[in-house]
Amino acid sequence: MTDNAGTEGPSKELVSFAGYLYSPDKSGLRAREGVLNGRRVQFFKGKSAVNALVKAEDGKQAKVSSREEAIEWVQELLDFQLIVRCDRVGEGSRQLRVNPMQNFDEEAYYAWLYEGSQIMVILGGIGVVAVVLAGVMFPLWPSVLRNGTWYLSMLALGLLGLLFGIAIVRLIVYVISLAVAPQGLWIFPNLFEDVGFIESFIPLYGWDAPKGTGAGNGTAAATDSGSDQKKTE
Secondary structure, X not given: OOOOOOOOOOOXXXXXXXXXXXXXXXXXXOOEEEEEOOEEEEEEEHHHHHHHHHOXXXXXXXXXXXXXXXXXXXXXXXXXXXXXXXXXXXXOOXXXXXXXXXXXXXXXXXXXXXXXXXXXXXXXXXXXXXXXXXXXXXXXXXXXXXXXXXXXXXXXXXXXXXXXXXXXXXXXXHHHHHHXXXXXXXEOOOXXXXXXXXXXXXXXXXXXXOOOOOOOOHHHHHHHHHHHHHHHO
């Protein structure tokens, strides 16, 4: 336990406890989502935090040796404002309000003010600054890099234009097919389905499934069936 409350920031050991409880994969503490002062927060019950500290999982030693010690650690999280005691506004509500009594009670609710490690946030900020600087300094790039970037951008725009062109053509073909056939004809029926890149262009065409049947593509299924028969033969 640390004894520097009110004099300086939380100790590394206390931050380690906060990080342990904050991560459900490590502690098993499942926090719920609520709203405190218009801000989304994760909150949990005091008893759940104590249980997470005293239990031992997968052969690992528990973080503390007793419930009394666990309660002292959670109280210290309160003292350093890594968590805040709050009450629910209404039974089962996600709306929370701060409780004026900032002491520990196993039956009370506590919301996280601690936001976890900020390393990824810092690295992300550095990455954004680096990209912006690289863009600003584009005129100073070597000619080889500038030419390569221009060709890559043209290739990306060309692929994007091709995708839009295919989407427009397949829609036109579908509308025309509805006028001359009972079922619509789709070119690349899997183009916008949740499949791989190659599978998006297989099969080449397909008809709408007849009404009253399950979702799917009859032509595609027939094609696959025919292929299977050929393989069997």
